Amino acid sequence: MEHDQQQPEQSHEREQRTSASSAQSPATTTGGRPHRAGKRAPVIKDVAALADVSVSTVSRYLNDSPKLSEESRARIAHAIALLDYRPSRVARGLVNSAVQSIAVLSSNTTLYGSAMTIQGVEDEARVSGYPVTIAKLDGGSTATLRSSVNMVMDLNPGGVVVLNYDAAAREALAMLPDSVAKVAIAGDPVEGMAELDQIDLCENQAGRELTEHLLGLGHRSVVHVTIPGGGGGYSRTAGWEAALRAAGRPVPDVLHCTWDPKDARAIGRELARGDVPTAVFAGNDEIAMGLIRGLNDEGVRVPDDVSVVGFDDHPLAEVWSPALTTARQDFAAAGRRAARLLVERLEARSRGDDLPSRHVELPGELVIRDSAAAPRATSLG
């Protein structure tokens, strides 16, 4: 925490402008601060008022525009010195500055996994003194996706974290320039992309372990209800299928759900009315909760009649009745690690070093609670 408190302060030390027009001497600018009676730092408007020019004229001065009379230039320089005005990094041109920002690209920012990952990036980035910019990807079309990527890239971030949880994120990752430092969290491994580190949440392995857990309890097969965009060889869905195939069990069709637990509830009701499975692996905990509620609506009990397991270990998974058996994913740790990988890469660059692509595994953890049990005797017979 000491680090946390000191680093950002250091990043606000005065920096000298390197451009031609910063003609005032350091002795003047670090002088008596005559106009700083209040707590408010002087802003560009104050400089404009004192120099009796418009804000946009001061802005032109700060960006060394040639469209400026020598007289205005002198008046603005004097006002800046009197006010001890410190132009922001952006006004000075961030390219010359040591501090850059970290951008996060994500299709969703409110779902538990995404929100926790972003919070992890923020927590770690703040410790290192980097501000964080979030871009919610608009996957409506390639054009809308590109404009949401461009909007954040125009801010010239030092590095980018992609929450590689769906197809839109994968496409956005491919749009990023080679030169930008990147970290992809989750998803299938990406080959041949420069300046890219990857964090593997090992969903495949956790999906396999959850399915094996259900088979170990005596279930003959497991139905899977997937989250949107939950495909790919490294997904939880792939792990489910691999476990069934390895055990020589039938692989039922995957059922598709939205992110809305109410839709999962409707699927639960349908399952209850049809050929009720003995075990269901839901793509995440909210879907598991919706499924259980839908099964209950039709008088089917969990785990007595059907076992239901979730994924992620959502804060409500333990509080739900029955408490959910699930696979814990440490999204916050993934976000923190992603920010650290980026910072390491940026620091290496500033020393002139190139880092190789790194691959970090953050395996989940099976959490056994009350929503899965052995199948009823009648199901076994």
Added chain:
Amino acid sequence: MEHDQQQPEQSHEREQRTSASSAQSPATTTGGRPHRAGKRAPVIKDVAALADVSVSTVSRYLNDSPKLSEESRARIAHAIALLDYRPSRVARGLVNSAVQSIAVLSSNTTLYGSAMTIQGVEDEARVSGYPVTIAKLDGGSTATLRSSVNMVMDLNPGGVVVLNYDAAAREALAMLPDSVAKVAIAGDPVEGMAELDQIDLCENQAGRELTEHLLGLGHRSVVHVTIPGGGGGYSRTAGWEAALRAAGRPVPDVLHCTWDPKDARAIGRELARGDVPTAVFAGNDEIAMGLIRGLNDEGVRVPDDVSVVGFDDHPLAEVWSPALTTARQDFAAAGRRAARLLVERLEARSRGDDLPSRHVELPGELVIRDSAAAPRATSLG
């Protein structure tokens, strides 16, 4: 959605640099794009390679540094023209650009209300072509808070949205310079702050209505379990107290909970073991779920033995068993409205107009479901 797809595209139209060194003619830069065979846009590294100078030399060129030989200057100008390189807005100096960013300050980014509000800001800002920067406030001390505010202010955002949900956010709001366009969402009204618009979620009114609903069912009083930082005259807690006082009923001590539903579960167990109330108003839906689970742990049924109502209308509130009676808050609408207010203020500024402070009310909506009922006859007698 049409608007959504077109606006960001427009914001990426070519802009002419205004500085002295952009000597190449428009005819050359918009010409044949000889080096753009691949899909990748040229980056600063490509310019450096073609001009046979370092990246930092190109960066100095882009920022009109005087520390550059005429020969390098000419070579870089030629490379930029050949590659049709388009420096990012930051490289050109954002101050001269029409596009600015919107910053969001929030103590938390993962809780349902905060995450939905931020998503609303993002959705609306993207339509208007503004990137969004999120700063998670570090409320550890005034110093850490100030550095988290400074970090985002150094990016020179066009406007700031403060999720005014707790004490740290209130303090951060007070740190913002007068000159910056600001919107505060929720919290008590702020007087005398320049360039500030406020969005009132009318929590007070919703808290009062929920409490009146419980009194109307026949409950003599209502116990309140509050969320962290849930004070202030305009809070849900204030509405609860006002309703009890208006009805001449006893006002029990407020019980304090964290954001963690497991802690609410512990409070539910304690309530069940002691002098069980007939009605509880939980500060949010997750706390209501935890309370209900804790009451159930001890054999106390909801709503048969105790009525429990929540707040917010979380996506799982309807799926929970019993489905929660709650007050819906449209956080996404608040976020969208905040972004619109900021954009209006920024556009007014660019016309040279000043807008007065605006106050927008977004009242919640009572949602009656199954978790509250009339008290049992024994409680009435």
